Amino acid sequence: MATVDAILAAKYPGKAHARRVAQALKTQDAGAIYLEAQKTRLIEDNDEAQPFRQRRPFFYLTGCPEPDASMVYDIKADELTLFIPPIDPDSVIWSGLPLSLEEAAKLYDVDHVQYTTDVNGTLAKIASAQAGKTAAFAIGEQVSSDIKFDGFAQANLTDLKKVIEDARVVKDAYEVALLRKANDISTKGHIAIAKAARAATNERELEAAWLSGCIANGCREQSYHPIFAGGANGATLHYVKNDEYLVDQETKQRKGNLLIDAGGEYRSYCADITRVVPLNGTFPTETRQIYEIVLRMQSECIGMLKEGVRWDDVHAHAHRVAIKGLLELGILKGGEEELFEKRISVAFFPHGLGHYLGMDTHDTGGYPNYSDADKMFRYLRVRGILPAGSVITVEPGIYFCRFIIDPVLNDPETGKYIDAAVLERYWNVGGVRIEDNIHITKDGHDNLTSAPKAIEEIEALAQ
Structure with missing residues (x-):
């Protein structure tokens, strides 16, 4: 029987969780799932960030603790893409270099790692490949205003949260x-x-x-x-x-x-x-x-x-x-x-x-x-x-x-x-x-x- 530390030496099984959630959504093996990490937010009347706590739905499908990130799971292609913020030169002097694309690919159970500037292009590509007949699933109150679901038959912003919550009950x-x-x-x-x-x-x-x-x-x-x-x-x-x-x-x-x-x-x-x-x-x-x-x-x-x-x-x-x-x-x-x-x-x-x-x-x-x-x-x-x-x-x-x-x-x-x-x-x-x-x-x-x-x-x- 594997020890706890031996099990945890592997990657967090985010992609397996994405598959489980997609199956529960009953999507006929098509469509996309979109989730965002928690945003960096400043303390009111202060220039320091609030204590950070990762959004649980996002972590469940990625295992990624990084703020300001996002993910897309292409259900038909069975491909999970993690998006991390690009380098902000002004912040490097204060916080050091952020996680690189290559480092993230080694850490997390994902197929691709891109910058958050590529999210809309990736969503549009999935919608086009599936001839606009499928749905994009997201959590309504956790979608930034600049994210576009153009080309999908619908943007379902209501079902995903409950499906993830139910999936989380049974642990692997x-x-x-x-x-x-x-x-x-x-x-x-x-x-x-x-x-x-x-x-x-x-x-x-x-x-x-x-x-x-x-x-x-x-x-x-x-x-x-x-x-x-x-x-x-x-x-x-x-x-x-x-x-x-x-x-x-x-x-x-x-x-x-x-x-x-x-x-x-x-x-x-x-x-x-x-x-x-x-x-x-x-x-x-x-x-x-x-x-x-x-x-x-x-x-x-x-x-x-x-x-x-x-x-x-x-x-x-x-x-x-x-x-x-x-x-x-x-x-x-x-x-x-x-x-x-x-x-x-x-x-x-x-x-x-x-x-x-x-x-x-x-x-x-x-x-x-x-x-x-x-x-x-x-x-x-x-x-x-x-x-x-x-x-x-x-x-x-x-x-x-x-x-x-x-x-x-x-x-x-x-x-x-x-x-x-x-x-x-x-x-x-x-x-x-x-x-x-x-x-x-x-x-x-x-x-x-x-x-x-x-x-x-x-x-x-x-x-």
């Missing part, structure tokens, strides 16, 4: 290798943070250490703004302040635990990992109890995964495991089925079990229904059947957020299912979430995330 071996590499680098970061957490005094110290490790190991960009939430801050799902003290400034007591949700981006592909570590070397009793439930939720849900599994069912199972665990602790009261039907667990587990992962953290193709009347499924980012080749996060959590729980507790119809006296002991837990990245296969699954998560492993690192 190269994409899985990129995701595994991002996970491997991010795992190193999570281990380092677990070791450093006990000595840290502020959340921002740990964020700084995380960013340093990612950059040093090849992930200069982040998949998303990382979360370093001490104590009760972990109850905020997307806490991003990362600037509070890890010691209570009034009591001088160290907070019990730290929730870390962080992943590096490697060559435009994302890792998304969440772990919880004790700030004193061992988990407080209440945190340990909740951690055991969440770990059981995740373990059972991952065990269900294979091609054809309905993600909604896996999410529902996570809630059933949470209900059973919270009943055992005495936080919930009543029968398991009644609690499930009344959706009481949603107050403690308000988000979806996970989402597709790829070039975006919340990757394309999930078809969520945020208007779902059923609050248990409203924030589930993936609905329906999981295909082999997809990569999905499994991230159950239990949270103690007063803003969410108090309305349920204070409602006579739902409050009777919660023991307020027992609940009182758990507010300082904040939140516990454990998240891995799972590759779905025909017969099962492959966990791309190797960051330690067993309680004994986590505590050993933290000590």
Whole structure:
């Protein structure tokens, strides 16, 4: 079996992706696909460029991270042409020589490399060769005003985006290798943070250490703004302040635990990992109890995964495991089925079990229904059947957020299912979430995330 680095030594399979997209467009093997890279844009009221993030549709068909580029795929001829900006002599003194045509041809899985000044001529040539009977496909809001589709029977600016988004759900071996590499680098970061957490005094110290490790190991960009939430801050799902003290400034007591949700981006592909570590070397009793439930939720849900599994069912199972665990602790009261039907667990587990992962953290193709009347499924980012080749996060959590729980507790119809006296002991837990990245296969699954998560492993690192 080829190693990750051996797979990634080859070119990103942009042309294979172009063929897949063309087939899904049902073009009768003719026409053209046109895509543009992200443009260089200046910061408002400033002469510096904004931070650059490549357009995902363009990268998917080229593997090219260069700004201001474009591409054309001639479907009938099966030829992919990359267009890069010509040399601007005024910019060379500041930025050095840009990528040359010859260098680009060696780097990317394309048939031809030309300058962006040749785009319209190439499009016209394809249209002429196909007697003007075929369509040009592009993304409407991502076409520059000077691009011409003259000679084509039509310029279809509506279908391409969705087709690419659907195609991206199923990853090939190269994409899985990129995701595994991002996970491997991010795992190193999570281990380092677990070791450093006990000595840290502020959340921002740990964020700084995380960013340093990612950059040093090849992930200069982040998949998303990382979360370093001490104590009760972990109850905020997307806490991003990362600037509070890890010691209570009034009591001088160290907070019990730290929730870390962080992943590096490697060559435009994302890792998304969440772990919880004790700030004193061992988990407080209440945190340990909740951690055991969440770990059981995740373990059972991952065990269900294979091609054809309905993600909604896996999410529902996570809630059933949470209900059973919270009943055992005495936080919930009543029968398991009644609690499930009344959706009481949603107050403690308000988000979806996970989402597709790829070039975006919340990757394309999930078809969520945020208007779902059923609050248990409203924030589930993936609905329906999981295909082999997809990569999905499994991230159950239990949270103690007063803003969410108090309305349920204070409602006579739902409050009777919660023991307020027992609940009182758990507010300082904040939140516990454990998240891995799972590759779905025909017969099962492959966990791309190797960051330690067993309680004994986590505590050993933290000590």
